[in-house]
Amino acid sequence: MSSNFENVRLRKSLLAMMVSASLSGAVMAQEAQDAEAQEEAAPSDVEVIMVKGTRRTQDLQDTPVALTAFTAADIDGAGIERPADFIGLTPNVTLIETQNAGMAFITIRGISQNRDTQPSVAVIVDGVQQTDAGQFQQELFDIEQIEVLKGPQGGLYGRNAIGGAIVITTKDPAEYVEGRVKLAVDNGPGYRVEGGVSGPGGEDWAYRVSGSYYDTDGYIENTNLGEDSDPLRDLSFRGKALWYVTDTLEIDFRGYYSALETQPFNYSIGPDVNQILPIEVNNRGINDRDLYGASVKVTYENEEGGTWTSITAWDRSKELIAGDAFDFKPVGESFLEVILGLPFDQNQISNFGSKSWSQEIRYTSPDDARFKYIYGAYAVDTSQLQQNGARADFGLGFADPLGGISTDPNNFQLNFLSDRRDNFAWAFFGNVSYEIDEQWTIDASLRYDRDERENLTQTPQAFIPNVPGFPVGTEGEVRKRDFSELQPKVNLTYEPHDNLTLYGGYSVGFRSGGFNQTGSDAIAGSAGIIGIKEFYDAETAETLEFGGKFRIPSLNLRGGFALYSTDSENTPFFVFLQQNSTQNIGVIPEAEFNGVEFDFNASPFPGFRINGGFGYVDSEIKSFDDPVVIGNRTPAVSDYTVNLGAQYTMDMNDGIDSLVWRIDYQRIGETNFDIYESTEREPINLVNARVTYEAENWSLALWANNLTNKEYNSEWSPGGFIYRARPRIYGLTFTYDFEL
Template sequence: MIKRDIRSTASAIILTMGLMDAASMAQAQTMPADGSDIVVTARRSSEKLKDVPASISVIDNSTIKNAGVVTITQMTNLVSGMTIVANTSQVGDTQINIRGINGARDAESNVALVVDGILKTNTSALNQYQGDLQQVEILKGPQGAYYGRNAAAGAIVMTTKAPGDMFVVEGRASYATQDTRLLQGSVSGPISETAGFVLSGDYRSTDGFYRNTGPTPATRGHSVDDSRNWNIGGRIVLTPTDADRIDLKARYGKIRATPLAFDAVFALPGFAGAFGNPLFDEDVNDHKLVYNRNIRGANRLTSKEASAKFSHDMGWATLTSWVSYSNIREDLLSDAAAGSLGRFNQRASCRASVAALSAAGVQLPQPQFLAPTPEASILGAYTPTTCDGIQYTVRNQKDVSGEIRLASNPGGPLSWFAGAYYLHINRHFGTAINEDQGLGALRSLYNGPASINPTSLLFDDRYKTNVYAGFGSLEYALSDRLTFSGALRFDREDRKVDPLVPNVIDPITNGPINPGFSVGAIVPKSRKYQQLQPKVAIRFKASDELNLFADWGVGFKAGGFNSQGSTAIIDQNFNGPLGSNINISDDYRKERSSAYEAGFKASLFDRRLTMDGAVYYTTVHDMQFFEFYTGNFGILRVVSNIDKVRLYGAEMSLSYRVVPGWTLFANGNVTRSKILKNNTRADTVGNKSPNTSDYTINLGTQVIEPIGEGLNLTFRADYRITGPTWFSTVQNQTKRSIFDLFFPGLGTGEYAKSRRDAYGILDLRAGVQAERWSLTGFVRNLTKKKYLTEVVVAPEFGGEFVSQGEGRTIGLELGWRL
């Protein structure tokens, strides 16, 4: 099967590249439709895209509007070799993968997010509204030399609307199926001859695609993937002199959503044979998701951000400095997953709810089974009983950062910059499993034994981080055709964790509320992480139509701390009873990557055809990876390290203007990966890197055709194919699960069916466009393709937790510019 996948992948990419005479990539082009050069700032200075010795995909303002880009997911789906997991666990959780380097949930981001020259540090900001976008640049490969920590996979550089000399009111509003609403816009203009403003905002809401079908009146019929969010932002730009510029920004936003849109899938072939039910050993791609929880989930996120940026042109160089403040608070309340392994089986509320539901004739989705008692029942996760408990999670982060940089002004063969950076983070992360007594839910991490939600398991820690960095860059043009560049950055990160869990008894198990207390005191810890991050590049201008480049760089993500007590839980529940040999620590190591890249950028036929391509080879040491464990102890979220991973691949994009107004586009990426060493799970060596799709392919076309009276007919089609994807280091393997302790010989899980299949999504847009308005109809996922957004493999649980992607959306959009 794997060989067949490789052949099909290669064939698909060859076909994509074969469209050279009839394809284009409007979203990663080297020039806009009018033939002028795109200017980018991804390397922290303004330069023509075609001259940058690196792979950059650019989504310009026209593509943002013509493709209807609203979310980071839609943006990601336009870029080859880039995938995303968002809005599956909680709204502040976004994991981006570029060329096989993935972000780990609960760790730092692997992609730098830069908005109007200011580096954002909170991963929760990745999936939030940043203002009226004018251009987005995705710089691929390690960019630590330019952006430091957490730019291991690349950088996303956003440019938002700046005030101009005229008052402008522009925006868009849309309504679509699932009661999906969008209102997004901005007002901008001058305040005086030396000052201007932008006021922007958005409102988005949807009822989602999936409903709770369980018997509980309080949750029946409610959406499990709805969301409501709004943001308002302001920007003031002052130019008191020709040499000075002051840029002030602020944003406030709120999100309300339903979290944890997961369903459990069993991977127990022994159970399937013993009980004659194949649903005990199901392919994740065939699973029919059923939501029947008795707790209505609630996810809340509030953002407050402000920044100030100052630049002064001294003639020979420009001094730039900025300071940024961010305060993002998030919590979630949800049904938990403790019922399947009986943590609350002896509690009166659990036994009463099972008996009542059984007497009422309630049926659980197969292969689950409801009997008069919990012991006689087969319960999965997130059931309508109170036996699951209630999960409550808090993730709050405040950070303050600042930078000062001195950069040469344009002109001459030599350009340079140098600077320093500081960041302080104060983060609080906690998660609790509380008893569900059928009396409601409290939004607090610790509830006493006499409360309506006694806390049974608690992880609660405060993390403080200080980051110090110095950096510089040199670029020298040896001739009109040959240019060398080099950049260097040193980051030092001081981290500290203070445990906040009280040393009290769990009223359910009569053990400590955090199992770590059973093997000793949980005490504060501190660690220092540092890394030198170089990058070198060479560009050769073979002709006016062809640029060749090669580069090498180092990426870095600091290590950190898991919830204190994680090691004790793994040892007590898996390594001891099951002999699992899982090596999890209360802290995880820093991640380092070394990446080589070579490529070209070309244009032909009077710049009607543009194309670029690259090959890359990356070695990652101590890749950070999120692991999820569940058992009768509750749940555990940790970050582990994969000691060594090899990644290599190729990508290509093509752009062809058939005639003025008609564009065809295509791009493709193939990534091959292999785990070379993994002490966390030693038997996974040889498997693929998790969360890395084998390939991505984008095909499409765009037409803008004048029809008279100042009107244009517009049409755009985007077809995105995402290749097969493993989400865990455990792949085509077997693992002994907790169930084997109760059903010896039957509880071994088999995970060959945990790979997500390849899938394709077709989006269409068509409408009429005038100078000041547009009216567009759109369909997302035209064919109603069913696919999974994430598969969280829990080998010791004997299954997976899966989240389903969006269905078909049909809507109408009105745009205006006044």
Template sequence: MKTQNASANRGAFRRAALCSSALVLAATLPVEAAAQDADQTESSEPAAQQAAEIVVTARRRDESLSNVPIAITALGADDLVARAVTTDADLQRTVPGLTIRQTQGNNSLTYSLRGQSADIFSGSPSAVVTYLNEVPMPVSGASSFFDLESVQVLKGPQGTLFGRNATGGAVLFTSAQPTDRLEGFARAKYGNYDRTEVEGALNVPMADGRVLVRGAFNLTYADGYIDNLYTGETLGNINRENARLSVTLKPSETISNTTMVQYSNSQGTNTGASYTWSVYQCGETNNGFALSCGAGLLFGPSLDSQLGAGAWANYLATHPNAYAPGLLDYVNEQRRLGPYKTNHPGGADHFGEQWIVTNITEADLGSGLTLRNVFGLVDSYTDSNQPQLGAPYATILTANAAIGEAGNVDDLRSWTEEVQLLGETGALEWIVGFYMQRQRVNTLYPQTYFDLGLPAFGLPAYAANNFRTKNDVNAVYAQGTYDFTDALSLTAGIRYTWEKVHGVQLSRSDNFGPPEQSRLYQDPSWEVGLQYQATPELLVYAKTRGSFRSGGYNGTLDPAAPYLTPGANFFEPETTEDIEAGVKYSGYLFGRPATFNLAGYIQWIHDVQRVEFPDPDGPAGPLASIAITTNVPEERVQGIEAEVSFMPTDWLRLGGQLALTDAEFTDNQVTLFGVNYAYGPVGDTPEASGTGWAEVFVPTGGSGEITLRGEVYAQSSQYFSNAANSLAPRTELPGYALVNGRLSWNQIGGSNFSAAVFGENLLDEEYFVGGMQLAVALGHNGAVVGKPRMYGLELSYRF
């Protein structure tokens, strides 16, 4: 098996990491390991009455969430457990305006904020960059969240302070740091679909507190929930294993050094875009645009009109699992079967492996100066065979028998180095820094189009994209906050980034041969804002920002093709500016604890990086439709985001989140290879989304505390294509609402044991969370099914 061969040199490391973690953690029984948890354990107050201040690092310093002039959602360790946030996809219902885009299912994810995302098969940097311990990370399949200190979601253009420029936002994951206490936790869950999850952490101080060690692990296994009637396989199987070791060294009172090493292994089957959503027939138009119809034409009775009478009957005779009425009619058959049945004729195996190393060194230089160094190393490999339609015909497969490859492969290695100097000079608090990143990605896309088993007619048609991109990033930045008074402050920052992008075709590519190409992109990012602390409880702010996404290399294009001018296989940078204003309140309403955050914004994006699937040779040429990134001239996004919580009594807490987003392409015309394309509406951006929740606290004297939490997440409809008004109609997914709940008993009988029962999608809503639009390429589109009802039992122990 290819994935096993590709990872043979890493298998020993995986087994060693998991075994060593298990041995260390088996030494003692564990607990929830965040600092605020330890504080709560010591307090005699019920958890409901404790005001836990959330500390965030959005400006590269520890600050109270309520005092940071940024639209930000932060979740602490307790929040992550109470709200059952265990993977990337779960964040969508906890962060207003965040969409976790699923194009090819559960192992093909992209974050989308404020109408900004990155399309599937794009060489574009992500519009929303994720970080682990301040080191930028790739996002592909769903990762497991375990033993985290916090998750912070920063909204809007980023670039003046964080490693990679981003036009949409940044998501900061911070692992639980080693502490000077002997502590730990163990947690086990079991639920339907045979979902089994075990995790834990152990923290051990040594050498009189000069050496602090923390180990953590997470093991998650689950059966899938989509039945593939064609192969008998179940899609959505999960087999994830994660281990982490963190060590803090404190050689003196002024120096600390924390190193984290994390290993992740993910296997199973992809859910894929396994629901056949829409298919176009020949002659169909949409707003004056002629629609592609290749798949519907060839996979159905109309095949006779192309290859002669009896061609379709011969096909059915050799493909007994095919649906006789054809692909156009299968859309109705899919609706009859329902969302959790598919007929994908190809494979769906997923394999992913990742090593992450982060190191943060801090030195107190005295006189208010602090020197920080942040180093990161990421080694990530994925091999994923993706269902892209779900109908019982091989219209497209992520496999190529001609070169003996199956599965899309991304092999990424990246290292980053960042040096910061922080200080205070009178009323000015400032930071200056230098950032460097070197990233290399080898990509392989093996493809099969229209496998009719008719080699005499060139069907199936095979294609292979195999290319390498390298990004060399250097940046310098400075930002400061000047206090005019105790209440009024000005923040200003600037960053200048140089990013050189290299691209070359590799040996298994159909386009192999041309030499390596490169282009340099450079641009500033900036921020200016005023913040006014009207009262200790109320903050008012306004700011404007600018940032950019580097241009890049279209590896699926032949650099030597006659239809390309020199360098035309590169796409241009994307730039953006915004204005944001907001208020934050954290205090009391009618004498009871209350918080309220409101932000309004308008953002302009230029040369928006989006993927299209054109056919460079035209409809009369070979079957060579490809995915390329192009630049849509203009987009505008405006909206309002709000979060509120209120505790009317000691036993009840109420809250909610809401995002209203208006996104549109204000100049949407693009010409590719002589063909005009029109973009709109903006995909993966529901106009409205939000969550309402309630927590009921039931004191039990000295026997712990019982908490019941219920929440409803709802969103309006969204498109999974950016061209639904032109070449990709019928790509709108309906809105939906999900009901989730959790009943927990903490510190049962005054002990260190806790238990909970939980449920997601309790009403078993059938809904869709994304899609794979191949409208222009093949004339069909597939949708990604959301999870059905999930429930289970959780037991934990802490000390």
């Protein structure tokens, strides 16, 4: 390799040493000597984890934010392969998987998400913020670290970081050739193949390419068709290349592609979320999703040690879903035929598309300075397509083409809506951090976001709802709304001891509003449904928080705690309108969330590790047009979560190999799903277990997720839509690492 490559690696190593020294050595010389003497007397296994979620590299112990981090070792040890895997290990965070491949709703500290809303968290992958909520639900492979920041992070990441942020870092190219191959089988039956290779690609270049293929027949039976309802095939690739132009200039090229096929709309209908009902849909359904994109990151370090960073990204997503419609019964048994006497059932087809480009530029001052600062700007342009419609179902499947309006008499169109949405958002932001003295630090961030949204009605006039007494939409109509917010974040940090960090602060988060589909307000109004308008307002959340991080080296223990109170305006909630097959959003004018959380990780003796966490949130609707719901809990919020885990490593073959036993337990408390508290899911207990034989460069793991085969429903939505969660899945995974 050339001198540029070597110089960059050397500079990075020196920088890492300087950062580490500045984080742990900001104490007097005598104190450092005492700490060294204490460490020699009582060796500590407390793991030091460096995180980047605050836009700077810091020791997790020193970050003034509630943050859960999963290192590469954690990801391998826990078998994290999908977003649900790491969210299930994080206190006060839950995930609802439902309806179709792109539907996954994150709730953090009561701030929830639903269909067609903006995300509740900002998701950042390798510095690029996802622009479509449907991008989040992907296979996780070749991942270096995952960080979950809780509480509004609008000052750092802007709009849609209202509940927090999830920062995912994939593995960087290596300076020598290395790779990994992973093979797995499960009881679907299913199998997984993953592989990747990395190394120097020539003079001043390094590369990394990786891929994943997952194929399963499914796990939940469709009793009507006599086959599993949830088969899935996913093919994903990721590639990156680093060009070390000089020892101060680096260009990072990254690209990804994912193609997924599964089946959607596997609902049952019932009034009680605790009912386990059979899936009886008569259409297998089609759910095809393609994701692809690329980014270029340019990093330049000036003579003073500060860094200019430019990130340009392009993303594209397409998803087609087709399947049964309400009431998800076989032809001949649906309410349309049995109750209304019609000669057909119905099915539904939706078409989603999104493409965006984004640009961020920022300057970051040196990490080792007493006064540090970041400033920059961000812009993103997004174009989206949303089409929904129901068709007559005579039991003959779907007519071609699947998208648009069908003219086939055996599958004729009952209703149809089509909207194109063009959004342009921009922001300016700044962050300062000042070390007042060796114990006190103040951090302040301020970001202004503006989101300009435009909705073009592409629905043919004949399909636009016409309800007497309500305005009628028009084909070609353009609706516009702008949303903006100034988002401050202020933290005061006090470190009375190297092993204790206390912080308190105030932060504001912001989530853009949007449009319901044309005519939905008229349909909702005629049905007496309160809160549904042609558009829904942006949500803002103000949070006061006090927390801390601690380490007890003599016990090999680290942990953290937080108490918080959040006031939210315009909390979104979901309403499905059967009359025009649309998913609509209303808002709760005022809601309040109060809670507490705690987590720890300890190694009481060699080879043994335990971890745990607890999160509690009290959500309450404070204002709404229908007084009946005031005082109720907000939708999609679980009252509490409990996380416990243990791992024991046994030396084998005189310490050359090892046998690792691991068990993880999660309890999710009572969960409400709508503003009227129509039904409440009882607490659920989930157990994952894993036994891994680890050799020098290979491992073999026997694992089970949902070990006790707990039957429960992932979601209940208004109208009685029940969506089943996955049962027990178990399998065997072989991993081989190599170096050349």
